Amino acid sequence: MSKVVKLERRDVIAIVTVNNPPVNALSAAVEGGILECINAAIDDSKVMAVTLTCAGRTFIAGADITEFDKLPKASAWNDLLAAIENSPKPIVAGIHGTALGGGLELALVCHFRVAINDAKLGLPEVKLGLLPGGGGTQRLPRAVGPELAARMIVSGDPISATEALKFGLIDELVEASETGSEAFARKVLAEKRPLRKLRDDSSKLAAAKADRSIITNAVASMTRRARGLEAPFAAAEAVRAAVDLPFEEGLKKERELFRKLVGGDQSKAQRYAFFAEREAKKVVGIPEGTKPRLVERVAIIGAGTMGGGIGMSFANAGIPVTLIEMGEEQLKRGMRVMQKNWEASAARGGIPADAPAKCMAMINGMVGIENVRDADLVIEAVFEMMAVKKEIFVQLDQFAKPGAVLASNTSYLNIDEMANETKRPQDVLGMHFFSPANVMKLCEIVRAAKTAPDALVTAVTLARKIAKVPVVVGVCDGFVGNRMLDQRDKQAQKLLFEGVLPQQIDAVVTQFGLPMGPFAMSDLVGLDGAWRSRKRMGIKSEIEDALCEAGRFGQKAGKGYYRYEGGSRAPLPDPEVEKLIAETLRRLGRKPHAVGDDEMLERMMYPVINAGALILEEGIGTRPGDIDVVWLYGFGWPIYRGGPMYWADQVGLNRIADRLAFYAKKTNDPSLEPVSLLKRLAAEGKGFATLASAVKAA
The missing domain is CATH 1.10.1040.10 (N-(1-d-carboxylethyl)-l-norvaline Dehydrogenase; domain 2)
Structure with missing residues (x-):
């Protein structure tokens, strides 16, 4: 009946199947196709029940974001929801892959829902600066209770099918979505089950009506990190409306909040960011059909903070790692740190209790660079000194197998110079991980002058496989991120010499929305590394030099631009720093003045x-x-x-x-x-x- 939605009948069961690859997004064509098929099934006297399923790798994984600004479609969307919910015949949603956003809202208006064991269900609209606009904030609290609903809607994070079954979001786990939903529909008919409309079932709202702390605490825990964002608080308001108002009034409140957000600056910015990330995956200048090289093992040279973090990222993704150091003690220290990090994550509940042992089993610690022989990708993560890195690449040229991709984790240095130390510059590129590498998602993939297309595609593919966001950049001092950041930090330093205090400068940056100001960041990284580099190059930075000469190296010393008490990472303004800045300015003949x-x-x-x-x-x-x-x-x-x-x-x-x-x-x-x-x-x-x-x- 439609190019993207088909209807077939198996005796008394009508099967409605969406086929809109890659993720069955809810476009106007999909919505219209589903509505046409549902109405046809309802009008067919031979049909007793209907299933709604999807072809391909997933159930409906959300709306077509490119259509968000075309608001006239809202009435058609509401007509579809009403047609399903008000159907006199039972409609069963069969879920596999992910049921997200409008996909889950569509499933919520079905009378029953089944899912395969590894399915995920969620309402992630908040991550686009929105809230669910198809009744999700009103029906989900009635399905699972307002506490879990608040967690899902305000955070935007999905839950597993197992958890969905436990809380009543689905009715049964099945082996396959299409056959499972059909079998469940036959069971509904055989047992003459009444049709369940979530809009009419407020039984799970009673506890929150009696005890407001249930929803208040759930919302507070989810909005704790939402500083500056509008959508999480609007989503929380909509969930409260589900508890406080009759369904139709709650629905009206949801639509009012949605319209305000979808036309607002924040959601436009967040939708832009979504598309920018998607575009960044498309590497310009690569011949069509270029395939990545096979990578079965990665070698990382250097077991320090960066090398260890990079190794953890690959091990987390199930990719075997050879971690190489020049000495046994450095290697053991690096391995201990990695194990400690995984164990701390397990203790917090971030990973399963058995994950640390499994991850450590993926790491093979070795002494000596000759142990790169079996690696398909080698990443050096040694000191940020060109002479050291050049020597590493000379040795990699000797020991790495032919066709291995050779990468540097440098933050600033010229990849072309390293590539020129080898006889295979086509295999050399940069993979600049941001610290801490096992946490931060960005990886700048640096394309050198002679980097081969398949080497570049290999690095991009692997970065995505280990849950990083790869961005391809060119060779220059600091690449993209640090080159731009240096300009901000240069101006922040100039403000210091005008008498502005570190905490005043940092406050402006954090109030703008960044998580940390330049001086708190300097303390986190440590001041001593840059200080030693300046001394080698004969460069002065009087205020920061004075801090370092006083042993104020940052968080690790308990004092830098700020002071840190009792092992805390919270920066506290320090009168000693203010005094040091004032004395330095007097000595230099600089007169402090106010800067707005x-x-x-x-x-x-x-x-x-x-x-x-x-x-x-x-x-x-x-x-x-x-x-x-x-x-x-x-x-x-x-x-x-x-x-x-x-x-x-x-x-x-x-x-x-x-x-x-x-x-x-x-x-x-x-x-x-x-x-x-x-x-x-x-x-x-x-x-x-x-x-x-x-x-x-x-």
Whole structure:
């Protein structure tokens, strides 16, 4: 009856099957097709029951996000929900893969639901700055109770089919969704089960009506990390409405909140971020049909913080790792740290109790670089010194097997120089993991001048396999993330020399939405490494040098720009630092002066945008969205602001260019002058988004 939905009858059972690959998203065509099939089944006198199932690898995994701004479809969506819910014949949803968002809302209006054992069910709209707009906030609390519903809706995290069965979201676990739902429909008919409409069943709301703390505590636990976000709090309000209001009034409240969010700036930014991440997976300049090389074992050189974290990431994904160190003691220390990290995660309930032993079994610790021989991918994670890294690549050229991909985890250094130390530069690239590597999701994949397409595809594929978000970048000092971050930190340091205190500068950054300011971040990383590098190069940074000379190396020393008490990681302003800054300024003849929060924000963030524009101009980054993904996953840029390049378009490039020129003159800093691409776009009244359109067109 439809290109994407078909109807067939097996004696008294009508089977409605959605086939809209890859994830059976709810487009207008799918919704219309389902409605047509459901109505036909209801009108067919020979049909006694209906099943709703999906072809392919999943049940309906959500709405077609590209249609979110086409709100006229809302009435058609509501007609579909009403047709299913009000059907005089039982309708059974058969779920496999994932039933997410509108997919789960569709299942919720069915009278019964069955699922295979490994299915997942959830309402993740909050992650797009939205809440469920098809009755999900009203029906799910009636299905599983408001406490679990609040957890699912406010966090956006799905639950397993086993948990769904336990709490009443599904009626039965089945071996296969299509045959299982058909068998269950026959059981419903044989047992003459009454049709269950969730909208009419408020039995699971009674406890929360009597004890408001049930829902209050559930919402509080889910919104604890939602600083700055609107959607989680709106979602919580909608769930409360399910408890407090009759169904129709609750539904009206849900729709009102949904309309407000879908037209708001935050959801637009979060939807942009979703598409930017999806686009970042598409590597430009790779011949069509390029396949990744086979990788069965990975070798990592260096068992320190970065090497250990990278090793954990591969082991977590079930990929065997050879962890290599130059000495037995360093190797044992690294292995102990990895085991301790896994055991701590298990103690918190983050992984199963037996996971640490299983993960450690994936790690084979060895001494000596010659042990890379069996690896299909080798990642060096040694000191950030070019001479050391070059020597590593000389040895890799000797010991690594032909065709192995050779990667550097460098944060700044030139991959081409390392590749030139080998006779196989086509196999060399960068894989810059962000610290801590076993936690942070970003991996900058650095394409060197001679990197082969299949080597690049191999690195991107593997990064995704170990749950990282890969972004392909070019070779330059600091690549994309650190090159831009350095501009912010440079301006933050300049503000110190104007008498602004670290806590004032950091507060501006965190109020903007980033998780940590530049000086708290410096304390976390440690001040001593940069201090030693400056001394080697004969460079001075008077305030930070003075901190290091006083033994203030950051969190590990219990004091840096801030003080840290009792092993806590919470930064506390320190009068000693204020005194040190004041004394340094007096010695340098600098006069402190007040700087407003708006000026501080502009002086730190606009140079970041300027650096991003230069990165695009030079071709180091392919798309503005790639830069945004780097900042979202590498530095915790607030997702409700989309990313620095998206945010710049909202601010207006003309304003940013004007203010940069103003600050360049005010602070006598030529590096703040807007780069040519930024000036051109500003003069033409365009934004960075126009560059993304050009890449797609190409």
